[in-house]
Amino acid sequence: MLSRFSAVVFLSLASFAPAAQAQDLTEERVQELVLETILENPEIIRQAITILQQREEDAAANAAQATLETQRQLLEGDPNAPVLGNPDGDVTVVEFFDYNCPYCKQAGKAVEELIASDPNVRVVYREWPILSEGSVFASRAALASREQGKYEEFHWELMAQRGRLDEASVLKVAEKVGLDIDQLKADMESPEVEEHISTTNSLAKTLGFGGTPSFIIGDELVPGMIELTAMQQLVEAARSAE
Structure with a gap:
């Protein structure tokens, strides 16, 4: 299973790759692409971290609202x-x-x-x-x-x-x-x-x-x-x- 970080970077890569090619990527190849992309474009780390943080914040906000409703x-x-x-x-x-x-x-x-x-x-x-x-x-x-x-x-x-x-x-x-x-x-x-x-x-x-x-x-x-x-x-x- 892909790590969360690799998965996020993979999604970034997939957005630029042809659909068929993205579907054929193996985990090993994804990891290679992640490393290559990071070396060539270090700013992608910040982008991936931002995506992860936003997802975590959204999940926390949704959980808080759910608690508010169920525990009101x-x-x-x-x-x-x-x-x-x-x-x-x-x-x-x-x-x-x-x-x-x-x-x-x-x-x-x-x-x-x-x-x-x-x-x-x-x-x-x-x-x-x-x-x-x-x-x-x-x-x-x-x-x-x-x-x-x-x-x-x-x-x-x-x-x-x-x-x-x-x-x-x-x-x-x-x-x-x-x-x-x-x-x-x-x-x-x-x-x-x-x-x-x-x-x-x-x-x-x-x-x-x-x-x-x-x-x-x-x-x-x-x-x-x-x-x-x-x-x-x-x-x-x-x-x-x-």
């Missing part, structure tokens, strides 16, 4: 995912984030403004702690704070912190918002907390997200930082499409 109910309606804004809003924004991500903190301000300015938007949070052990501790603590009805307050306080969050700084914030620390630590080990983070990791992987923050707004997958204006435009586009 989980992404938007998972009862084990925190929801801020209007729980019955007509447009859902899903955010994958890490408390130690500076871009997430910046995007968090835009999300907060979006919630304040749009009474019909709901925001689903997928805690995705990928940057450090401190990130994992912060996410577990935030998810556990739901048992004490403090998620929203705790979330915004964690987002407002400067510098890297670790166990000590997270617990300091927890005390500030009035959480029972002993209960918090116990609830951090709950199956619900573990399941949320595990599901988030799986969804992020199949959606092709490579880092935080990453958003889903309507049918749009938005990896990376997004400003308030662009966020509002995507929300309105999703609203109009319904």
Whole structure:
């Protein structure tokens, strides 16, 4: 079987060769032609790599869209995912984030403004702690704070912190918002907390997200930082499409 690279170069060669001749090429002859062509035209390597990259990007995009369609109910309606804004809003924004991500903190301000300015938007949070052990501790603590009805307050306080969050700084914030620390630590080990983070990791992987923050707004997958204006435009586009 031809290697992927050889196959791509073969397709390039075949486009210049007569149909009958191209059909008669053996694998050995293809490899000879590949080598000859590369030696004579080094730029064909760049062309072949570009073709391969485009195919991989197209395949990844198709897979991500398929995941969005098949997993939309989980992404938007998972009862084990925190929801801020209007729980019955007509447009859902899903955010994958890490408390130690500076871009997430910046995007968090835009999300907060979006919630304040749009009474019909709901925001689903997928805690995705990928940057450090401190990130994992912060996410577990935030998810556990739901048992004490403090998620929203705790979330915004964690987002407002400067510098890297670790166990000590997270617990300091927890005390500030009035959480029972002993209960918090116990609830951090709950199956619900573990399941949320595990599901988030799986969804992020199949959606092709490579880092935080990453958003889903309507049918749009938005990896990376997004400003308030662009966020509002995507929300309105999703609203109009319904």
